[in-house]
Amino acid sequence: MLLSVEDFSVSFRRYAGLLQQRLVPALQGLSFSLDRGEVLALVGASGAGKSLLAHALFDILPPNAVTTGQLVIDGSTLDQSNWPDYRGRRMGLVPQSASHLDPLARCGKQLAWAARRSGSTADPQQALARFGLDATAAKAFPHQLSGGMARRMMLAMATIGKPDLIVADEPTSGLDPDNAAVVLGHLHQLADAQKGVLLITHDLAQALPFATRVAILRDGRLVDIEPASAFTGAGAALKSDYARRLWQSMPQNGFLTHA
Amino acid sequence: MIHWLALIATRLLRLALVLAAVAVVGFALAKLSPVDPINAYLGADMVRVGPEQRALIAEKWGLDLPAQVQFGKWLGSLLSGDLGYSMTYNAPVAEVLAARFKTSLPLLGLAWLFAGLIGFVLGVLAGAFPGTWIDRITRLYCYVLASAPTFWFAILLLMVFSVGLGWTPICCAGPIGVLPQDVTPWQFLQHLILPLLALIVLGVAQIALHTRAKMVEIMQSDYALYARAQGASRMEIALRHGARNAALPAITVLFASLGELFGGSVLAEQVFAYPGLGSATVAAGIKGDVPLLLALALFLTLFVFTGNAIADLLYRVIDPRLHGEVAR
Numbered sequence: 001m002l003l004s005v006e007d008f009s010v011s012f013r014r015y016a017g018l019l020q021q022r023l024v025p026a027l028q029g030l031s032f033s034l035d036r037g038e039v040l041a042l043v044g045a046s047g048a049g050k051s052l053l054a055h056a057l058f059d060i061l062p063p064n065a066v067t068t069g070q071l072v073i074d075g076s077t078l079d080q081s082n083w084p085d086y087r088g089r090r091m092g093l094v095p096q097s098a099s100h101l102d103p104l105a106r107c108g109k110q111l112a113w114a115a116r117r118s119g120s121t122a123d124p125q126q127a128l129a130r131f132g133l134d135a136t137a138a139k140a141f142p143h144q145l146s147g148g149m150a151r152r153m154m155l156a157m158a159t160i161g162k163p164d165l166i167v168a169d170e171p172t173s174g175l176d177p178d179n180a181a182v183v184l185g186h187l188h189q190l191a192d193a194q195k196g197v198l199l200i201t202h203d204l205a206q207a208l209p210f211a212t213r214v215a216i217l218r219d220g221r222l223v224d225i226e227p228a229s230a231f232t233g234a235g236a237a238l239k240s241d242y243a244r245r246l247w248q249s250m251p252q253n254g255f256l257t258h259a
Numbered sequence: 260m261i262h263w264l265a266l267i268a269t270r271l272l273r274l275a276l277v278l279a280a281v282a283v284v285g286f287a288l289a290k291l292s293p294v295d296p297i298n299a300y301l302g303a304d305m306v307r308v309g310p311e312q313r314a315l316i317a318e319k320w321g322l323d324l325p326a327q328v329q330f331g332k333w334l335g336s337l338l339s340g341d342l343g344y345s346m347t348y349n350a351p352v353a354e355v356l357a358a359r360f361k362t363s364l365p366l367l368g369l370a371w372l373f374a375g376l377i378g379f380v381l382g383v384l385a386g387a388f389p390g391t392w393i394d395r396i397t398r399l400y401c402y403v404l405a406s407a408p409t410f411w412f413a414i415l416l417l418m419v420f421s422v423g424l425g426w427t428p429i430c431c432a433g434p435i436g437v438l439p440q441d442v443t444p445w446q447f448l449q450h451l452i453l454p455l456l457a458l459i460v461l462g463v464a465q466i467a468l469h470t471r472a473k474m475v476e477i478m479q480s481d482y483a484l485y486a487r488a489q490g491a492s493r494m495e496i497a498l499r500h501g502a503r504n505a506a507l508p509a510i511t512v513l514f515a516s517l518g519e520l521f522g523g524s525v526l527a528e529q530v531f532a533y534p535g536l537g538s539a540t541v542a543a544g545i546k547g548d549v550p551l552l553l554a555l556a557l558f559l560t561l562f563v564f565t566g567n568a569i570a571d572l573l574y575r576v577i578d579p580r581l582h583g584e585v586a587r
Contacts, residue, residue: 055484058487058488059487060484060487060488087487087489087490088488088490088491092489093485093488093489095481095485095488097481099481099482100481100482100484100485101482101485102482102486102499102503102504103482103504103579103580104503104504104507104578104579105500113486113489113491113499114489117486117489117490117495118489141579141580143579143580144579157489161490
């Protein structure tokens with residue numbers, strides 16, 4: 001088992017009035033696992049808490065976040081002492097938007113920084129070529145890249161340290177279908193190369209052809225985990241009612257709002 | 260290219276307008292001033308000069324003419340390159356200005372440079388590690404000094420280092436009785452150090468607080484978060500991403516603060532009796548030396564305007580997002 005999320009919850013400390021604090025739950029009791037060689041699509045509406053899980057995995061939650069439960073990678077529980085050994089080295093993040101690139105540094109330089117941070121000696125040129133990028137992209141500043149190029153640049157940065165786990169946080173938002181398919185194709189290839197891919201997305205239909213399994217998140221709770229192959233026909237093979245309704249409500253399935 | 264020419268042309272036009280406005284307002288204020296230039300000129304001899312003689316002086320200086328005619332005459336000679344004659348220093352205004360600027364330049368320039376560098380480094384460190392001891396000390400320092408009056412701090416320096424310890428001279432830009440051209444570099448430095456220290460210590464506060472605020476913002480940005488997810492340490496993020504992104508706003512503040520720097524130097528030069536532009540401004544004001552005062556005002560306007568213009572242009576040169584080029 002590459003990644004195992006065990007009864008994991010995230011809540012936020014908020015001040016109610018001057019002195020009283022209360023915890024606002026965001027993710028509640030998540031449990032699932034992810035194997036090498038598979039793409040697990042974590043699907044949910046915006047506000048369901050998808051990105052929080054990605055941030056929690058890399059310990060980049062805001063300071064007022066409180067977590068319980070465990071995140072286990074290859075048998076070791078992630079905590080403050082071993083996160084530095086995992087971030088960038090054993091696990092790579094593909095963030096949501098190009099605003100995650102430093103606006104004042106050339107992309108090639110940022111790729112080199114990512115390599116150094118992960119202790120990688122990989123050739124940046126090759127890393128770029130793998131994702132269809134060339135020296136022009138390396139010389140460009142982030143604002144000069146198209147959305148698709150920026151996303152592939154961040155794929156190169158996330159994978160340069162040869163991590164086992166790749167977490168892609170909405171890697172296709174803002175991309176046209178062709179570019180989205182290219183990015184998802186790259187993620188699928190990574191799974192084929194025996195990496196584990198956690199694909200966080202709000203677009204079930206787009207993710208299905210590239211996913212092995214689908215986990216559905218609703219209001220901070222995991223509703224269901226289904227094999228991607230179950231999303232077919234009228235959804236008779238789907239275990240949960242919510243998954244079936246979600247599937248049937250999609251445009252290509254007739255916009256049915258109730259079964 | 261045309262873009263740059265248009266930019267510079269707009270700047271020059273704006274500069275001309277600002278200078279014209281400063282000239283009119285400055286002249287009006289000088290005329291409304293309760294200081295009577297003839298009394299100020301005569302000083303203690305005032306009682307021995309009769310009304311006829313005063314009228315003669317007024318006629319020689321053109322003070323008997325209506326204000327707008329005086330302004331016209333002054334403007335006319337200004338445009339022909341004649342800044343007038345300073346009665347305070349008994350020399351042409353242009354000469355006074357040049358000599359004073361030469362004395363002030365090392366003081367202002369070094370204070371500006373060091374305040375900028377020290378302030379930036381302190382701001383970057385404080386903003387990268389908010390709540391730690393370096394942040395607390397930096398903030399305490401900045402708040403205390405941002406609210407400390409320059410003259411008070413200057414007097415304090417004099418009391419400690421010149422009077423108490425006797426390490427530094429008490430005044431001036433060189434030993435008393437030695438001609439400016441005979442001052443050795445060592446003596447020059449010795450006389451420069453205290454006014455310089457006063458201006459640096461006070462100038463650091465603004466740039467450090469500004470950089471700190473910017474750094475706190477940068478450390479919470481998406482790209483700082485992503486760097487952390489890649490395994491970067493807080494220090495690495497501060498140096499690679501923080502300093503890079505905080506530098507532009509810091510440069511802007513630094514250039515825009517030239518006016519305040521000059522304001523500080525007026526007070527510091529007064530306390531240390533340092534014969535620069537600042538003390539000349541005070542003398543011109545007290546003596547009602549209108550040609551010198553107006554020339555100083557115009558010069559200062561030019562100085563501050565140039566500083567702001569450089570900041571703006573530098574921003575365009577340094578920030579890749581403001582370049583027209585697209586790499587594709």
